[in-house]
Amino acid sequence: MAEIEFDDVTKRYPDGFEAVKHISLDITDGELMVLVGPSGCGKSTALRMVAGLEDITGGELKIGGTVVNDRAPKDRDIAMVFQNYALYPHMTVRENMGFALKLAKVPQADIDKKVGDAAKILDLEQHLDRKPANLSGGQRQRVAMGRAIVRDPSVFLMDEPLSNLDAKLRVQMRTEISRIQQRLETTMIYVTHDQTEAMTLGDRIAVMRAGMLQQVGTPAELYGRPRNLFVAGFVGSPSMNFLPGELENDVVRLPIGDVPVTGELRQRLDAGGAKGRRAVIAGLRPEQFEDAALVGDKRAHGITFRTRIDVLESMGAEYYAYFTVESERVSSRELEELAQDTGAADLPSAGDGSQVVARLDAASRARQGEEAELWFDGAKLSLFDPESGQSLLAESPGADSVGSSPGGERPGEVEATEAEPAAEAPDAEA
Amino acid sequence: MSLRARQLSGWSSAFVLIVVLSLVPVAWIVMLSLKTPATATDGSFIPHQWTLSNYSDIFKQGIFTNALRNSIGIGLISTALAVALASAAAYAIARLEFPGKQVILAVALAVVMFPQISLVGPLYNLWRQIGLYDTWPGLIIPYMTFALPLSIYVLSSFFREIPWELEQAAQVDGATPFQAFRKVIAPLAMPGIVTTFIIVFLICWNDFVFAISLTSTTNAETVPAAIAQFPGASQFTQPIGDIAAAAVVVTVPVMILVLFFQRRIVAGLTAGAVKG
Numbered sequence: 001m002a003e004i005e006f007d008d009v010t011k012r013y014p015d016g017f018e019a020v021k022h023i024s025l026d027i028t029d030g031e032l033m034v035l036v037g038p039s040g041c042g043k044s045t046a047l048r049m050v051a052g053l054e055d056i057t058g059g060e061l062k063i064g065g066t067v068v069n070d071r072a073p074k075d076r077d078i079a080m081v082f083q084n085y086a087l088y089p090h091m092t093v094r095e096n097m098g099f100a101l102k103l104a105k106v107p108q109a110d111i112d113k114k115v116g117d118a119a120k121i122l123d124l125e126q127h128l129d130r131k132p133a134n135l136s137g138g139q140r141q142r143v144a145m146g147r148a149i150v151r152d153p154s155v156f157l158m159d160e161p162l163s164n165l166d167a168k169l170r171v172q173m174r175t176e177i178s179r180i181q182q183r184l185e186t187t188m189i190y191v192t193h194d195q196t197e198a199m200t201l202g203d204r205i206a207v208m209r210a211g212m213l214q215q216v217g218t219p220a221e222l223y224g225r226p227r228n229l230f231v232a233g234f235v236g237s238p239s240m241n242f243l244p245g246e247l248e249n250d251v252v253r254l255p256i257g258d259v260p261v262t263g264e265l266r267q268r269l270d271a272g273g274a275k276g277r278r279a280v281i282a283g284l285r286p287e288q289f290e291d292a293a294l295v296g297d298k299r300a301h302g303i304t305f306r307t308r309i310d311v312l313e314s315m316g317a318e319y320y321a322y323f324t325v326e327s328e329r330v331s332s333r334e335l336e337e338l339a340q341d342t343g344a345a346d347l348p349s350a351g352d353g354s355q356v357v358a359r360l361d362a363a364s365r366a367r368q369g370e371e372a373e374l375w376f377d378g379a380k381l382s383l384f385d386p387e388s389g390q391s392l393l394a395e396s397p398g399a400d401s402v403g404s405s406p407g408g409e410r411p412g413e414v415e416a417t418e419a420e421p422a423a424e425a426p427d428a429e430a
Numbered sequence: 431m432s433l434r435a436r437q438l439s440g441w442s443s444a445f446v447l448i449v450v451l452s453l454v455p456v457a458w459i460v461m462l463s464l465k466t467p468a469t470a471t472d473g474s475f476i477p478h479q480w481t482l483s484n485y486s487d488i489f490k491q492g493i494f495t496n497a498l499r500n501s502i503g504i505g506l507i508s509t510a511l512a513v514a515l516a517s518a519a520a521y522a523i524a525r526l527e528f529p530g531k532q533v534i535l536a537v538a539l540a541v542v543m544f545p546q547i548s549l550v551g552p553l554y555n556l557w558r559q560i561g562l563y564d565t566w567p568g569l570i571i572p573y574m575t576f577a578l579p580l581s582i583y584v585l586s587s588f589f590r591e592i593p594w595e596l597e598q599a600a601q602v603d604g605a606t607p608f609q610a611f612r613k614v615i616a617p618l619a620m621p622g623i624v625t626t627f628i629i630v631f632l633i634c635w636n637d638f639v640f641a642i643s644l645t646s647t648t649n650a651e652t653v654p655a656a657i658a659q660f661p662g663a664s665q666f667t668q669p670i671g672d673i674a675a676a677a678v679v680v681t682v683p684v685m686i687l688v689l690f691f692q693r694r695i696v697a698g699l700t701a702g703a704v705k706g
Contacts, residue, residue, distance in 0.1 A: 053598050074604040086595035090617045099613075100603035147603070157602075 002064030002077070002154035002187055003029045004050060009059035011045050011211075019045040021211040022059070027204075032181050032188045034202035037234075038338070039193055042211040044159055047191045051080050051157050064154060074103075079148035080157040084164065085140050087132040087147075093119075094128040097146045118146040121180065138169045149180065156181070156188040162197065174200060195235050199223070207231050209337070221395075224380075229389040230334040232283045232382055238320060240382070241356040242330045245282040247274065247392075252381065254282055255327035255354075257303040259378035269383065271394030280392060281330050283382030286320070289358030291366055292373040302377040312368040319360040321372070324353040334389045456681070463674035470670040484675035488660075494676055496648035497656030501680070504566055504652060505634040508573035512630050513623060515574075516581030521611065523582065524589035525597075538579035546576065550643045557644055564645045569652070572640050577630040584629065588622025589615070628691050635684060653680045 004027040011020040020042040027033045035043040048054040049061060052073035060067050068076050079100075087096050095102075097118060098111040106114075119125045122142040132140055141161065148156055161177070162170045178201055181188050192198055198205050199219045207214040207222065207230070215227040219235075226232035232240045246253040247269075250261050259282075261269060292304045313320040358374060366372040383392040462470065463484050465477040472478065488494040523531060553572060554563070562568035592615055600610035616623070641655035651659070657676050660669040 051598075051602055053601070072606075073598075073601040074606065078602060080599070080602045082595045082599060084593070084595060086593065086599035088596060088599070088614055099600075103604045103609060103613075147599075151603070 003027060003031075004033075004155060004187060004189070005060075005062040005065075006046070007060040007062070009046070009049065009061055010057050011042070011049060011054060012057040019211055020049070023211075023213055024059075025206060025213065025216060027187060027189065029187055030185045032178075032190060032201060032203045034190045034192060034198040034205045035208060036192055036195060036198035036202075036205055037208035037214075040210075041208040043191045043193075043208050046208070047157055047159055047189055050076075050155070050189060051078055052076050076155075077153050078155045078157055079151040079153040081144045081148050081159065081161040083160040085132075085144040087140060087143055089132055092129050092131055093124060093135070093143050093146075096132065096143055097150050100147065100151050114150045114152075115146075118149045121149065122146050137165055138173065141165060141173060145177070145180070149184070152184075154187065156186050158188065158190040160192055161190075163192070163194075170197075177201065196237060199235065205235075207234060209334070225391070225393070225395055226283070226382060227391050227395075228334065229281065229283075229332050229384050230338060232384070232391075233335055233338045236285065238286050238357045238359075241284045241286065241354070242332075242335065243282050243284065243325060243354055243356070244328055244330050244386070245280045245383075246277070247280045247383065248277045252280065252282060252378075252383065255325045256305045256307075256376060259303055259376070259381055263379060265379060265381060265393070268393040268396070271396070272392050273394075274383070274392040279386050281332065281384040281386050281389075283384060284356070284376065285380065285382075286357050286359040288377045288380050289321075289360065290375045290377070291360045291364035292375040293365065294361050294363055295375045298377075299375060301379060302375050304373055304375045306371055306373050308371050309366050309368055312366060314362075316362070318362055319364055319366065321358045321360050321364075321366055321374075323356055323358070323374075325356050326353045329354055330386070332384075332386065332389050459674050459677050459681075463671060463678050465671055467671050470668075484671035485679070488672050488676050488679070491660075491672075493648055493651075493656050493659065493661075494653070494672075497651050497653045498680075500566070500648075500650055501635060501652040501654075504569050504573065504650070505631050507566070508570045508577065508634045509627055509631045511570070512574045512577040512581050513585075513627050516578055516585050516626065517616070517619075517623065519578075520582045520585035521589050521615070524586045525594070535582075538582055541576065542579045546572075546639050550639060553640075554643055564647055564649050566650050568644050569640060569650055572644070573634045573637065577633055580633075581626045581630055584626045585619070585622055588619050588625075592618050625691070628687065632684065632688075635680070 006023045006025040009020060009023045010018065012018045023046060025033075035046055037043050045054055049056050050063070052068070052071060056069050061069055063076060063078070088099065091099065094115055097115045101111045101114060115128070116125075119128055122145060124139065124142055124146060127135060127139060127143075132143065135143065141164070144161065158177070162173050165173060174197060177190075190197075190201055192201075199222075202219060204216060204218055205222055206216045209230050215222060215231045217225075222231060222235045226235060226240075229242070233242070243254050243256070245255075247261075250266075252259045252261060292299065295302075307323045307325070309321050309323050311322040313322075360366060360374075364372075366374075384390065385392055458475065461475055461477060464480055464482070465472075466479045466481045466483070469478050519534075522528075523535065549572070557563040557568050562571070596614055596618070597610050600614045601607070605613065635652075636654065637652070638654040641652040642658060645651045645655055648656075653676065657673050660672050660676070
């Protein structure tokens, strides 16, 4: 059991490249912290610095209150699961799992007991005498987990442990890891490039980009209050839509209509210090849209507009409706980087205008290729500065307004989109 | 006859020709070793008088048994030292980035290129000065030196194929760097180490140039050198039968060894060339 503290930690390679830049991050005891970001963002390097496999160029790293910068991996009381598992091919599963204990000169009887216990948790009992080469991918992954568990370390480090598994197994193992972590109550750092994995697993998530921390928070915070365009675009599936807009006192002019700035949005905007008339990039979550015919009383809270639905995907419990909004395309370095990472940059653009995706209730009458009237809930709009990409909204509306906003904070839905369609239709919560 | 069959027969006859060309001298030596001294030079392939006396002769002579002992001893020690040193060097070359790495590899290669004969003269004088002439270390040192570059090359390509994560996993599991090497890396590189061992041992076993120049007595004479020194039964008889018998005795174990480890040796010589 231990807390981990990054204090201004930097990693600079001999050729001058900075993989990790001045990261400060506190991970509390027993917490599951996910480091997430596109490839090359420095998340694995950060993890390997905790493991002691990479030297720390600057700053201090503390595990359990002790500075460990110059400690060898074996003196840090950590266990790590590697992306390719790194099982010892010449040892049986039993020997693989007991290797660390054997090195630590634990009596053989204790080793057998601990390996047996771990094998029971991971359902590996009948495979203990096989070599890794004879195991399936999922079994190997569990052996790698088992090797970490038997150590009973103060910190677990996971370096994309599920990325070599096929999609279905990945979802299973994800819940398995979550269960094991809760059972052992051991601090865990989990590195992944998959935002779904991050949202579902993490107590807190640290989003990284180009070696820098972008935002650290609970899945709900990242989803509901992204601090910049990068986090906004990275978190959530389908991802946030971005439209160019103009902020003018009490109204945000968007290509789909004018959204009034009221209530909490107003307060957060004021606390963020944005004033007067200015260009903005507006972020619209897909579930903030709805078929106008199904909205009912709440209609007045948002704006309605007519558009032609280009593509309508049925997910069973809901529809994903894609439509094009006549506007200039928003351009931002952060969004381009995201598109590059996901490969979206290579897709042919859908002509002029911005492509928008909306989540509609399954009861919607919208048809592909036909015009439909859609409704947008303006209260949960995100606004960003087009120049810096930073959010124009303060994280909280101000000192006098206590209590968290339920708006937009629905990571549970994000989780569900991968495994199965969300059972609950997106609607505007009161 | 189809094209395929014609190709097949073409290749087979070429293959048979090569086998015959390389095996006839061996067979000739075997037959020679089974002839009596009187009929040794009669020119026929099949002995007219069969005998095993050549074999019993050479084992009665101290010169051969001593040489055999020297060959095995010097060969094993040189090989063990070369492989141990080369493992450490190859491991460092495969794993670490350090200044001068390319230089070390280039120098190692240059040592292989060096014609051994050009070193014999200087070594002869030097060894006599410092008392290494006609001793085991006097042969072990040059054998080891010339075997090292090849060993480093073969071993480093084997080490390079072992995923680095395994070593890091061992470190995280609590191993010191040496424990990680001994318990994880070395067992995985064992095929490479065995291969290198055999290749190096063959080089030492077959060497003639150093053996004939740097030894003079049964103290350190190895078999190839000793065979050249065999005395005849009388001043006027050539010890052809004895030489043939000795040649067979030292060749057959090597042939068995090579046949047995054939696949590994080929793997060692081509290791790293293609991703297996």
